[in-house]
Amino acid sequence: MLNSGPSSNLSLTETKQSSMEGSSKLVVLSVVMLLGSYLAGSIPLFMALSEEKLQLVSVMGAGLLLGTALSVIIPEGMQTLNMAYQQDNHHHHDEGEDHAENPVPHLIGVSLVLGFIFMLVIDQVASSRSRGDIEGGGRKGNVSWTATLGLVVHAAADGVALGAAATTNQTDVEMIVFLAIMLHKAPASFGLVTYLLHEGLERGRVRKHLLIFSLAAPSAAIVTFLLLTVHGRENLDTFSATGVAMLFSAGTFLYVATVHVLPEVTNIGHGHAHGGGGDQKGGFSKSELSMLVLGAILPLFLTIGHHH
Helix, strand or coil: CCCHHHHHHHHHHHHHHHHHHHHHHHHHHHHHHHHHHHHHHHHHHHCCCCHHHHHHHHHHHHHHHHHHHHHHHHHHHHHHHHHHHHHHHHHHHHCCCCCCCCCHHHHHHHHHHHHHHHHHHHHHHHHHHHHHHHHCCCCHHHHHHHHHHHHHHHHHHHHHHHHHHHHCCCHHHHHHHHHHHHHHHHHHHHHHHHHHHHCCCCHHHHHHHHHHHHHHHHHHHHHHHHHHCCCCCCCHHHHHHHHHHHHHHHHHHHHHHHHHHHHHHHHHHHHHHHHHCCCCCCCCCHHHHHHHHHHHHHHHHHCCCCCC
């Protein structure tokens, strides 16, 4: 009993130190994400980037989102939920309560599906509002704000993934999620600004839209981190919430990659093919397919040797 005091104080100190390290790392990554998104989006305001290069970055970003969701975020979320369940089960066992059914597999499926459906609903609402504004002869401002709002929600979901990853205190997981988000956000911010300029918005308003989009993911990451760590890193509820948040964000990653990015890229491929009058199949070129595969398997190589 005499030793319990100092050891608990030591673990509390270590927890506070790791929390401080995690929060400072997250702040640095959030600032880099903000600047990176804003600078990438500012490129069309100053210079034209070739469509082929932007296409390759978009394809690799989609591959990274897929690979990160399937090989990093989902396993990490499952591991975190299992830790929470084992602690809870051990607690009930000590109190002599009956063994409860393991809820982890059910939670995994529900969290993934909810993340996917969330992005699906947001996309449908944004696209229907855009169509309504255009068909109703609405002002261009309405259309542009709808487009920005849709992308802001996407970016905020990315931020939830980074914030949840930061609470796991696994630096490699955090960096892989950050890399996947950046390679997705850079083309997204570039595309947003290109679209807004095409809509005829003045450059001052375009910069405001870009700033709001750039702030979305860092803000969501910091808020998620604070919400998940408010009860302390070792708390059972924190483990459960972190696991659910990671799996939810994995569902959003899967949606953005498979339903949003890849079909758009494939459609552009179809357009090039029909316009060129050659191969009518369209789809991915060899370089695009290589970038997609590279992006998908890169997180696997980065997590080799990763131990919890």
